Amino acid sequence: MAFPLENFAKKKVAAVQDYSILAWHAIASLFSAPRYWADVITQMDSIGFGSLPIIILTGFFTGCVLALQSATSLKEFGAITMTGKLVSLSMVKELGPVLTGLMVSGRNSSGMASELGSMKVTEQIDAMRALGTDPIRKLVTPRLYATVFMLCFLTILADAFGIGGGALVSIGLLGLNSSAYFHTTYQALYYADIVQGLVKPLFSGFIIATVGCYFGLNTKGGTQGVGRATTQAVVVASVFIIVVDLLVTRLMIGIFGR
Amino acid sequence: MPQTITTPEPVPAGAADQPVVVFDNVSITFETRPVLDGVSFTVQPGETRIILGPAGCGKSVLMKLANGLLRPDAGSIRVFGHQINTMPDRELYSLRAHIGMVFQESALFDSLSVEDNVAYRLHEEHVPEADAHERVVEALKFVELEQAIAKFPPELSGGMRRRVSIARAIISKPSLILYDSPTAGLDPITSTTIIELVVKQRDVSHTTSLLITHRLQDAFTLATHRYNSMTGHMELIPNGGIDPGMRFLVLNEGRVVFDGTTHELVHTSDPWLRDYLS
Numbered sequence: 181m182a183f184p185l186e187n188f189a190k191k192k193v194a195a196v197q198d199y200s201i202l203a204w205h206a207i208a209s210l211f212s213a214p215r216y217w218a219d220v221i222t223q224m225d226s227i228g229f230g231s232l233p234i235i236i237l238t239g240f241f242t243g244c245v246l247a248l249q250s251a252t253s254l255k256e257f258g259a260i261t262m263t264g265k266l267v268s269l270s271m272v273k274e275l276g277p278v279l280t281g282l283m284v285s286g287r288n289s290s291g292m293a294s295e296l297g298s299m300k301v302t303e304q305i306d307a308m309r310a311l312g313t314d315p316i317r318k319l320v321t322p323r324l325y326a327t328v329f330m331l332c333f334l335t336i337l338a339d340a341f342g343i344g345g346g347a348l349v350s351i352g353l354l355g356l357n358s359s360a361y362f363h364t365t366y367q368a369l370y371y372a373d374i375v376q377g378l379v380k381p382l383f384s385g386f387i388i389a390t391v392g393c394y395f396g397l398n399t400k401g402g403t404q405g406v407g408r409a410t411t412q413a414v415v416v417a418s419v420f421i422i423v424v425d426l427l428v429t430r431l432m433i434g435i436f437g438r
Numbered sequence: 439m440p441q442t443i444t445t446p447e448p449v450p451a452g453a454a455d456q457p458v459v460v461f462d463n464v465s466i467t468f469e470t471r472p473v474l475d476g477v478s479f480t481v482q483p484g485e486t487r488i489i490l491g492p493a494g495c496g497k498s499v500l501m502k503l504a505n506g507l508l509r510p511d512a513g514s515i516r517v518f519g520h521q522i523n524t525m526p527d528r529e530l531y532s533l534r535a536h537i538g539m540v541f542q543e544s545a546l547f548d549s550l551s552v553e554d555n556v557a558y559r560l561h562e563e564h565v566p567e568a569d570a571h572e573r574v575v576e577a578l579k580f581v582e583l584e585q586a587i588a589k590f591p592p593e594l595s596g597g598m599r600r601r602v603s604i605a606r607a608i609i610s611k612p613s614l615i616l617y618d619s620p621t622a623g624l625d626p627i628t629s630t631t632i633i634e635l636v637v638k639q640r641d642v643s644h645t646t647s648l649l650i651t652h653r654l655q656d657a658f659t660l661a662t663h664r665y666n667s668m669t670g671h672m673e674l675i676p677n678g679g680i681d682p683g684m685r686f687l688v689l690n691e692g693r694v695v696f697d698g699t700t701h702e703l704v705h706t707s708d709p710w711l712r713d714y715l716s
Contacts, residue, residue, distance in 0.1 A: 302548070307539070
């Protein structure tokens with residue numbers, strides 16, 4: 181039974197190789213002409229502005245829940261005033277970047293995979309190449325840079341709305357003092373926490389765009405294949421985001437000591 | 439005299455008087471299945487090469503190889519004198535400015551209007567908008583579809599999409615046109631309209647072309663008809679004449695089983711070929 185296993189291993193190694201080549205080509209394409217700035221702006225609007233509602237809602241309600249849950253535990257230790265600190269640290273260092281990455285992945289990795297997948301199965305990608313346009317330069321590079329750039333801002337918004345949601349629950353439901361809440365929130369955050377929270381979206385954005393485009397451009401098998409590519413893109417991107425989050429967290433703790 | 443839509447651009451440097459396309463012992467395998475096996479043929483300037491063969495014999499793969507969309511496992515492919523199977527992608531994209539391609543299912547960009555589809559290459563070359571529009575109208579007039587300029591591909595019928603695809607292929611005045619089954623899936627009347635456009639493009643511009651077809655009737659219409667610019671329609675070549683620039687390539691199971699003129703094809707003694715033609 182070595183033969184099927186060998187084939188499986190070869191396919192996986194080839195997939196990693198193809199993914200790496202695609203990612204490198206997409207990054208490098210920005211540094212030589214032709215550049216498709218109009219497509220970058222269009223993608224920034226679609227990925228960034230288009231994701232605003234889900235990011236604001238996710239950030240806000242996560243902050244609310246976080247305040248509610250942590251207040252219950254902190255109350256047992258008489259440290260309910262620390263709720264703001266816990267909410268801000270959790271949102272800025274971890275939940276803001278990861279949840280934003282996962283939500284944008286669900287919305288945009290799938291969108292990229294299905295759009296590019298449909299183009300692949302209807303020979304539009306081949307037509308683009310036949311017309312003298314590099315599809316990676318035209319389709320992948322704008323999506324990559326737009327996602328990385330916009331994800332940083334979406335994460336900042338998610339953090340802000342999360343802290344705001346935490347404030348609403350803490351002040352409105354738990355009866356905490358508003359100035360104490362915001363004071364502990366502000367005092368809890370250090371430069372290293374902000375850096376950590378803003379480095380993660382760089383990796384998440386890269387994963388969302390490259391994984392979505394990779395599965396889209398490798399779609400086979402008609403409309404069923406498009407559906408399969410879409411599902412695979414979301415699953416793989418989500419898992420990658422969480423795994424890379426762990427690695428980046430460990431790296432940041434190693435660098436900044438917190 | 440100003441260039442018209444049908445006047446081909448000069449061929450790339452170093453290619454004058456050379457064969458436009460040369461396949462030399464080309465083979466390609468997908469997974470474990472050989473699709474083309476030792477295919478060799480040459481296409482001369484001004485020639486129209488009809489590629490025939492049963493479904494799945496590798497015709498479309500051959501067309502994609504000729505445009506560098508696929509790379510062969512063995513053998514060499516020369517287009518305009520350039521060996522494209524070893525050419526870097528960046529140079530290949532430049533070379534494709536001289537090659538027009540009509541895809542089997544049209545492959546129009548469905549999120550772009552007919553005008554933007556046809557002008558795609560002009561936009562890539564940053565041609566001023568007014569000039570691009572003028573050339574799009576000219577190309578659409580050539581395929582008699584100027585009224586559809588503002589429509590989107592999903593609003594068009596199969597035959598109209600194929601005509602837009604031809605307009606997109608010819609707008610840059612290519613020196614080589616590749617037609618991948620331009621009449622596949624169309625009714626006989628629409629097929630004849632498409633073949634008439636191919637004849638018109640051939641006789642007006644004398645562009646070198648490769649054309650795949652499943653319909654023998656289309657192949658022989660191309661061979662026996664010419665475009666009459668006075669009437670604006672194609673007509674039978676008088677006295678049973680045959681277009682001298684037409685040659686046939688017949689594939690079967692990834693191998694070339696025939697390479698010759700219309701006359702040689704209809705008088706072949708090969709039993710498989712006679713059976714296929716009947």
